[in-house]
Amino acid sequence: MNNTFNNLVIYNGYPLSVVVAILFHIFVLSVLLYLQSNGRTDVLNLVQPSVITALFIDENPQVRNEQNRELQRLERTEQERLNREQQQQQQIDAVREKEEADAAAQQRAEEAERERQQALLVEREELQRLQEAQARLEREQESLENQRREREVVDAERARQEEANNRARQAEEAQAAALQAARTESQLVQSATGLIQQIVQENWSRPPSARNGMRAILQIRMLPTGELVEATITQSSGDPAFDRSAENAVYRAAPFTELQQLPISIFNTNFRSLSLIFEPEDLLN
Amino acid sequence: MNEISVLQLILDASPAVKFVLLILFFASIVSWVMIVQRWLVLSSATEGVRSFEQRFWSGMDLTQLYKEGSQMQKEEIQVVGLENLFRAGFKEFMRLRQQGSVDKEAIMEGAQRAMRVAYSREEEKLEKHLAFLATVGSVTPYIGLFGTVIGIMNSFLGLATQGQATLQVVAPGIAEALFATAMGLFAAIPAVVAYNRYSSTVNSITSSYITFSDEFSSILHRQIHTT
Numbered sequence: 168m169n170n171t172f173n174n175l176v177i178y179n180g181y182p183l184s185v186v187v188a189i190l191f192h193i194f195v196l197s198v199l200l201y202l203q204s205n206g207r208t209d210v211l212n213l214v215q216p217s218v219i220t221a222l223f224i225d226e227n228p229q230v231r232n233e234q235n236r237e238l239q240r241l242e243r244t245e246q247e248r249l250n251r252e253q254q255q256q257q258q259i260d261a262v263r264e265k266e267e268a269d270a271a272a273q274q275r276a277e278e279a280e281r282e283r284q285q286a287l288l289v290e291r292e293e294l295q296r297l298q299e300a301q302a303r304l305e306r307e308q309e310s311l312e313n314q315r316r317e318r319e320v321v322d323a324e325r326a327r328q329e330e331a332n333n334r335a336r337q338a339e340e341a342q343a344a345a346l347q348a349a350r351t352e353s354q355l356v357q358s359a360t361g362l363i364q365q366i367v368q369e370n371w372s373r374p375p376s377a378r379n380g381m382r383a384i385l386q387i388r389m390l391p392t393g394e395l396v397e398a399t400i401t402q403s404s405g406d407p408a409f410d411r412s413a414e415n416a417v418y419r420a421a422p423f424t425e426l427q428q429l430p431i432s433i434f435n436t437n438f439r440s441l442s443l444i445f446e447p448e449d450l451l452n
Numbered sequence: 453m454n455e456i457s458v459l460q461l462i463l464d465a466s467p468a469v470k471f472v473l474l475i476l477f478f479a480s481i482v483s484w485v486m487i488v489q490r491w492l493v494l495s496s497a498t499e500g501v502r503s504f505e506q507r508f509w510s511g512m513d514l515t516q517l518y519k520e521g522s523q524m525q526k527e528e529i530q531v532v533g534l535e536n537l538f539r540a541g542f543k544e545f546m547r548l549r550q551q552g553s554v555d556k557e558a559i560m561e562g563a564q565r566a567m568r569v570a571y572s573r574e575e576e577k578l579e580k581h582l583a584f585l586a587t588v589g590s591v592t593p594y595i596g597l598f599g600t601v602i603g604i605m606n607s608f609l610g611l612a613t614q615g616q617a618t619l620q621v622v623a624p625g626i627a628e629a630l631f632a633t634a635m636g637l638f639a640a641i642p643a644v645v646a647y648n649r650y651s652s653t654v655n656s657i658t659s660s661y662i663t664f665s666d667e668f669s670s671i672l673h674r675q676i677h678t679t
Contacts, residue, residue: 180492181485188484192477195638203458 232436233349240342247334258323265319269312276305355429356437362425363441371416373447374408381406383413383445391434395421401442413445458631465628466606472599472632476592480639483588486581487646494653497578500533501660508538508664514671518542533574533657537665540570545672556676563672567665574661578654582647589644596636603629 287294384402389395398417400410426438462473507517521531521539531539544566548559607625614621 180489183492184485184488187488188481191484192481199458 236345236349240345244338247338251331251334254327258327262320262323265316269316273309352433355433359426359429359438360441363420363423364443366420366423367416367443370419371445372412374406374412376406376408377412377447378406379447381409381445381447383410385413385417385443385445386440387417387443388440389421389423389426389438391426391429391431393421393423393426395423404445409445413443416445417443461624461628461631464624465631466603468602469599469606469628469632472595472602473635476595476599476632476635476639479588479592479595480635480642483585483639483643483646486585487642490581490585490646490650494578494650494657497533497657498653500535501657501664504534504538505660505664508534514542518546534661534664536574537567537570537661538668541567541665541668541672545676549676559676560669560673564665564669567669571658571661571665575654575658578657582650582654585643585647585650589640589647592636592639592643593633594636596633596639599632599636600629603632 284291284298287298291298381404382402383400383404385398386401387395387398395418398414400414403410404413426434429438462470465473518539521535525531541563545559545563548562604626607622607629610625611622
């Protein structure tokens with residue numbers, strides 16, 4: 168017993184202590200990391216109640232725009248389909264006409280030949296060789312004609328396919344561009360709406376009579392400079408003080424100079440008139 | 453963003469906080485080295501006191517005991533604690549006696565002085581590093597606090613540049629800052645506990661040394677006066 172302790176203390180126990188201390192720290196660190204990675208702390212869902220929400224009136228022009236665009240796109244594709252069908256029909260017609268014409272020509276040639284045969288019946292024996300030669304020639308001609316016709320049909324088919332491919336590609340590109348434009352537009356609109364909401368909310372001082380569940384809807388009309396033209400209460404909350412406070416908030420928040428940065432087209436479609444819903448959801452009573 | 457691991461937090465910390473964390477981590481490691489080393493030394497010292505007292509009071513001849521100790525030293529086994537005290541006193545006593553010194557009081561005084569020197573050496577050995585533990589225990593919370601204050605300051609500065617104050621902007625900075633305090637406490641608590649425990653152990657061991665040296669000198673006194 169004494170010996171083992173003496174041995175430990177020979178170097179004053181430093182090597183062992185260093186090893187133990189480092190092992191201890193590694194252990195503590197690994198436990199910490201393990202617990203951290205395992206015990207996923209529940210994410211606190213701190214959803215702030217939205218006190219004011221903006222609504223685009225006129226059944227929300229943005230949505231309507233999108234619907235319109237979608238409709239137009241559908242119409243365009245329908246139109247294209249119709250066009251394509253018509254063209255196909257025309258091509259088929261042309262081929263058929265050509266075939267008919269060929270057949271008629273052939274018939275006529277045959278009739279002429281028969282007449283000639285009848286006329287030359289007397290000298291048939293002499294002319295038999297000639298006739299045979301002629302018939303051979305005709306047959307050759309006919310086969311040549313057939314080949315030409317086939318080639319034409321194949322070419323026409325190929326051209327038609329290429330054209331269809333081109334059209335499809337163009338349509339896709341147009342669609343992608345439209346989508347991109349719509350996305351950036353909706354982003355702009357959203358950020359601008361959020362800004363307006365925030366500014367109005369900051370300027371809104373609720374009266375003491377405000378209660379949860381109250382709801383006032385204000386329609387505001389703006390100029391592209393962000394100035395407020397007018398604000399009218401379209402749906403009263405039933406509490407005049409509350410309505411007035413909402414109105415005051417909008418007037419105090421105006422002008423919304425941030426709207427000047429928006430492209431005029433977006434402003435016209437979305438921000439000429441805007442509905443703001445005032446709802447105190449975060450009150451305790 | 454939801455998943456913030458501690459490691460990520462430390463890696464993303466600002467340089468000042470990182471530096472503080474590094475200092476605290478090293479302080480913690482060194483203090484644990486001291487804790488383990490002191491534990492080994494002190495427990496061996498307690499064990500040494502117990503076993504030597506057993507041998508001493510077993511009625512063994514003192515010369516024999518001294519020779520055993522010399523033998524152990526020859527075998528390169530360190531002689532510690534109480535035995536050192538005994539050997540120092542006994543050696544001085546025998547030497548003075550062999551020199552034919554007549555003054556009994558002078559012999560006693562010499563032996564006691566030698567024991568006192570050995571005692572202070574032994575005490576020094578026992579109390580080594582305890583001051584370091586005390587320092588770590590009292591200072592690391594402040595270092596951690598310093599890191600926290602710096603971290604929170606940084607996160608508030610970041611908040612000032614941000615237009616909007618959201619929880620997501622401040623929270624990581626504050627968590628990282630609080631980690632410095634946690635680290636400080638992590639280093640300090642074991643150090644304080646160990647310091648308190650070890651200083652009481654050192655007290656009990658040194659008091660047993662003093663008692664022993666008194667007893668031994670009384671034995672020597674008896675021996676010198678009976679002959």
